[in-house]
Amino acid sequence: MQLILVIVLLSLLALIMLAVLALIFFGIRKSKDTRVQFSVLVVSSSGAPLEGVDVKLGDEIAVTDSYGKANFAADPGEKELLIITDGHAEFRQKIRVGEEKLFQARLAKDKPLPEAKELEEAISSARRGRQEIGNGYNPAIPDYLFNICLAVHKLAIDEAKSESDSKVRSESLKSAAYTVSQTSKGMIERRNLSLYAKAKGRKTRAVELPAPRSPDIFSAKQKLGQVDLLITHSTGKSSIFPPLILWKTAQKLLANPTVFNIRLATFLLDSAEKMIAELGDYLV
Numbered sequence: 001m002q003l004i005l006v007i008v009l010l011s012l013l014a015l016i017m018l019a020v021l022a023l024i025f026f027g028i029r030k031s032k033d034t035r036v037q038f039s040v041l042v043v044s045s046s047g048a049p050l051e052g053v054d055v056k057l058g059d060e061i062a063v064t065d066s067y068g069k070a071n072f073a074a075d076p077g078e079k080e081l082l083i084i085t086d087g088h089a090e091f092r093q094k095i096r097v098g099e100e101k102l103f104q105a106r107l108a109k110d111k112p113l114p115e116a117k118e119l120e121e122a123i124s125s126a127r128r129g130r131q132e133i134g135n136g137y138n139p140a141i142p143d144y145l146f147n148i149c150l151a152v153h154k155l156a157i158d159e160a161k162s163e164s165d166s167k168v169r170s171e172s173l174k175s176a177a178y179t180v181s182q183t184s185k186g187m188i189e190r191r192n193l194s195l196y197a198k199a200k201g202r203k204t205r206a207v208e209l210p211a212p213r214s215p216d217i218f219s220a221k222q223k224l225g226q227v228d229l230l231i232t233h234s235t236g237k238s239s240i241f242p243p244l245i246l247w248k249t250a251q252k253l254l255a256n257p258t259v260f261n262i263r264l265a266t267f268l269l270d271s272a273e274k275m276i277a278e279l280g281d282y283l284v
Contacts, residue, residue, distance in 0.1 A: 038097050040070045041104045042083060050107065054127060056082040056150070057097070059206035061143055063131065072097075083107065084150055086120055090157070113160055115170045118177040123153050126184035133188065137196030140205050140282050141242055141275075145187040148246070148271050149180045151209055152264065159260055172260040179249055179264060186245030195242070199282045207278045210270040217257045223269045224250060230276055242283065243272035 040057065042050045042064050049068025054061055058079040062070035076098030083091040088107035095103050126149040133142050156176030163169040186192060215223070227247050250265035250272075276283070 035073045035075055036098050037101065038072045038074050039102045040064075040072070040081065040083075041102060042068045042070065043104065043106050044088070045106060045108050047106070050085065050088075053083060053085045054146075054150070055105075056080075056147070059147075059208050061146065081105065082150070084123075084153060086124065090154065113157070113169075113173070115166075115173050116157065116160065119153065119156055119173050119180065122177045122180035122184065123149060126180055126187070129184050129188045133193070133196065136200070137193065138199040138202055138204060138282065139196075140199065140202075140207075140279055141192065141196060142187050144207055144209075144271075144275060144279060145183055145242060147209055148268070149183050151212070151267070152176050152179050152183070155212055155264065155267070156260075168258075168260075171258060175253060175256075175258075175261050175264060179253070179268065182245060182249045186242060189241060189245075191241050195283060202282065205279065205282075207274065210267070210274050212263060212267045213270075214259070214263045215266050217254070217262055220254055220257070220262045220266050220269075223266060224254060227269045227272050230273060243275050246272040246275075 038057070040055050040062075042053050042055060044050055049064070049066070051064055051066050051068060053064045053068075053070070055064060055070035057070075057072050057074060060072055060074065062072055064070045074097045076096075078094055078096050081091070081093050081095050081103070083105055085107070087110060089110040091105050091107050093105070126146060130142055130146045133139075153176065156173050159172045160169045163172065224247070227243070227250075231243055231247060246268040250268040253261040253265040253268075
């Protein structure tokens with residue numbers, strides 16, 4: 001009788017454990033399936049669809065097709081939508097993903113800054129470079145570097161629109177063009193492509209860029225030294241080329257320490273530091 005009771009109790013315990021495991025399994029599965037299909041339709045002020053436009057939703061980037069649509073698989077919730085493209089004003093808006101499946105972004109025409117031609121060409125080159133990398137690689141690092149290019153573009157245009165001194169404005173835009181160009185070249189550097197290919201089997205990770213700040217020259221040079229030590233001793237310069245590009249560009253900017261150059265260099269150094277901290281396993 002006691003043996004039967006023990007068998008019954010063990011059977012009940014096994015059923016309870018199976019039920020708990022089933023709940024955990026389906027709970028995990030459900031949490032993985034929370035992403036929803038979401039599209040952004042990008043049109044001009046006249047309503048014409050815009051093809052080949054980079055659309056940033058949160059930390060993810062998609063390019064519009066011939067119908068002007070950029071498609072995402074995104075987690076529901078509030079996200080920032082950012083669209084920057086030649087000839088149009090920047091579009092930035094908080095939207096809620098999940099409540100609707102399609103959002104239309106109508107871009108207004110922008111008044112071009114004559115001094116920004118070099119910067120716009122650098123951004124176009126960076127965009128082409130990112131598109132050429134294509135689907136054969138892990139996009140974590142190239143997306144991060146391209147996001148840096150977009151952020152530098154925004155910083156420079158905002159600075160130019162608020163600066164009345166044409167000489168200062170021209171120098172700032174020139175520094176931004178140099179920064180985007182160097183970052184873009186590094187993004188498609190052959191050594192970097194081998195890193196992206198090596199990490200192809202790993203899960204894509206999107207990392208948010210640090211917020212730009214405006215320190216003094218002493219703090220900026222101190223940061224330069226800190227990041228140099230981090231690159232040299234933490235991972236080794238031979239295997240960590242992407243952050244090294246940002247470090248070298250920051251070093252060049254700080255050789256001419258204007259207010260904008262200090263801010264730009266610090267942003268690059270903060271970005272390099274964050275790249276090592278959060279994407280370091282993609283770099284070795």
